[in-house]
Amino acid sequence: MAGQVQRQTGVALWRQIADRIRQAISAGAYDETGMVPPETVLALQFGVNRHTVRSAIAALAQEGIVRAVQGRGTLIERKERLNFPITKRTRFTAGIGEQAREMRGLLLSYSEEKADADVARGLQIRPGEPVIRMETVRKADGRPVSCATAWFPAGRFGGMPDAYQRTESITKAFAELGLSDYVRATTEITAVHADEADTAALDLAPGAILLITKAVNTDLEGVPVQYAISRFAADRVQFTIEN
Amino acid sequence: MAGQVQRQTGVALWRQIADRIRQAISAGAYDETGMVPPETVLALQFGVNRHTVRSAIAALAQEGIVRAVQGRGTLIERKERLNFPITKRTRFTAGIGEQAREMRGLLLSYSEEKADADVARGLQIRPGEPVIRMETVRKADGRPVSCATAWFPAGRFGGMPDAYQRTESITKAFAELGLSDYVRATTEITAVHADEADTAALDLAPGAILLITKAVNTDLEGVPVQYAISRFAADRVQFTIEN
DNA sequence: TATGGTTGTCTATATCAATAGACATTTAAG
DNA sequence: CTTAAATGTCTATTGATATAGACAACCATA
The missing domain is CATH 3.40.1410.10 (Chorismate lyase-like)
Known part of the structure; x- marks a missing residue:
């Protein structure tokens, strides 16, 4: 599920990453744990800084798809298509x-x-x-x-x-x-x-x-x-x- | 065909505008003249600076869809869907x-x-x-x-x-x-x-x-x-x- | 050839996007 | 209680994005 993100395309990295995570969730990629992988892991996967991943997760939280809990991780709230x-x-x-x-x-x-x-x-x-x-x-x-x-x-x-x-x-x-x-x-x-x-x-x-x-x-x-x-x-x- | 562009969405304005122009071309919006409206007109239509429109047109030119000619205007090269x-x-x-x-x-x-x-x-x-x-x-x-x-x-x-x-x-x-x-x-x-x-x-x-x-x-x-x-x-x- | 309309180029500035590092805070598990 | 692992917050820096204005270069045409 890797496949790198693209730079300087007019589409911000955090948005590309948010789209990818959203899709992975709806495809059932994280069904076992019910959680999104840790920010540091995602940052490594996508080849970006952890702060960039955080922006993506913040966008998904805004949509109500995930909820980040300090100390635990990022929980999947809604999984739909x-x-x-x-x-x-x-x-x-x-x-x-x-x-x-x-x-x-x-x-x-x-x-x-x-x-x-x-x-x-x-x-x-x-x-x-x-x-x-x-x-x-x-x-x-x-x-x-x-x-x-x-x-x-x-x-x-x-x-x-x-x-x-x-x-x-x-x-x-x-x-x-x-x-x-x-x-x-x-x-x-x-x-x-x-x-x-x-x-x-x-x-x-x-x-x-x-x-x-x-x-x-x-x-x-x-x-x-x-x-x-x-x-x-x-x-x-x-x-x-x-x- | 107006409908404003969105800011701070993670999608650059020049990219949104390029998408809109590309679609307008393929919908036949500029068939009468075979040209895209002048940059100043587009800038006014989309509510952005002329330079931003120029970035969009540069992207479309890169795709081979339009060709800008100094003094004349921006010609439509390919119209497809x-x-x-x-x-x-x-x-x-x-x-x-x-x-x-x-x-x-x-x-x-x-x-x-x-x-x-x-x-x-x-x-x-x-x-x-x-x-x-x-x-x-x-x-x-x-x-x-x-x-x-x-x-x-x-x-x-x-x-x-x-x-x-x-x-x-x-x-x-x-x-x-x-x-x-x-x-x-x-x-x-x-x-x-x-x-x-x-x-x-x-x-x-x-x-x-x-x-x-x-x-x-x-x-x-x-x-x-x-x-x-x-x-x-x-x-x-x-x-x-x-x- | 003069003029208006168009694209091309340049400088300057402000904001957003992305990276980098450090450290705090919270939770779960040993 | 301690520790590891996770998210939260802060500062700083760089590059991309967007605005603003001025002017050059070019084309068509009156």
Whole structure:
């Protein structure tokens, strides 16, 4: 698990090391002891000064992943990476349901607006037609996992914001509005560094990585009902595509 | 396209700005002029000093994405993001084929080894059974797109390294070894920061993001034939999942 | 050829990142 | 109680990062 860190890359050593330790924790590298190796050992492993390792651990402590105890060592507090299956019938709440006790979708804001070119293409409507836009955050056991911007055709799903706020689930909200089933037509996946807004919304470590999906959901006749751009904290989730 | 950069995050401003500009280029933001906006404009947009923007542009020039010309401006040299469809019949070479002139898969190294727990689970064999491991790099028009570690059951596909080296394609190599068709059973997708080895192998900007896939391919009877971990340069590709 | 807009270079300064060493404090174990 | 091992704190120094300002060099064009 060594593999040296890189200098003069615009990414501080302490951040690289924090990322590596976070990943090692979620991969179960320290499961036997439940603790991160001593600072002096890590410093030797990564080839850096002990103070640099301390900066990395401080960042992880800030995230709530580890807790340093004087005299004992650095304890692992949280070890997580939710699996998020992407299938024809992708259901966020259901898919994650077995891995977390409580799943909630929170509506941050919504508005009615006119579809721009991207949204119109996704929903297969004409640019300028009215759509409902919703900004949401989804949480597993109180911890933010992703935030999303979703668009719906305004005529058919004008009641979406209200239904979503009540049910805290897209699937249930669709059901309330008379759409009992829907399928995922396409999903695009990319990855970028988180910007300020998403860092705040997802309670992320600054400079963290986002996995981004652009998805179109359709009803059973193939008519688009939702176009959504979701931004996932990359260190908290993984996607699984089953065929 | 504004959205401010973040300070004191362990990620240097010039690197954040370079990432943003690179992404804007690949999204086609500057297609009309074929040029990046003037340094003074970018500095104002991002709320930083002009010298900081210059550091970012210098990094992009180093990557060969832009070329600054005194008196004229900064020209866009290369504009890239390959789309990589992930389907039941995922074929790297074929999928990318239409987007690049030349696709090549290069064998870096290979060895015969005993399957560890992960590999055994992927290939549905017993840990300790012999497998062939191959380290490969895949290039589109000479530019590295991904590197991968792949395992094959040694008994059935002992000739894999040789066949791959000759055909530069997994699909063709399988065909030579008597497997005319195969399907993708599962794919896991995650994202991390690139480590030193992958930075070198993929000719990446240091600190770049990797999209990682873990995939199991099976023959038409559902018997696993390949377990592969691929690491893609996140700023050069996107995945598309079609259903 | 004159001008405005652009990139290139230089100096100076402040802050962050990283190293180095010394020592204090706490915990667990002998 | 003593000791070893671990984290916590402090000072000092160096190099990378970022800001600020001034001016040179170059290009296109009016």
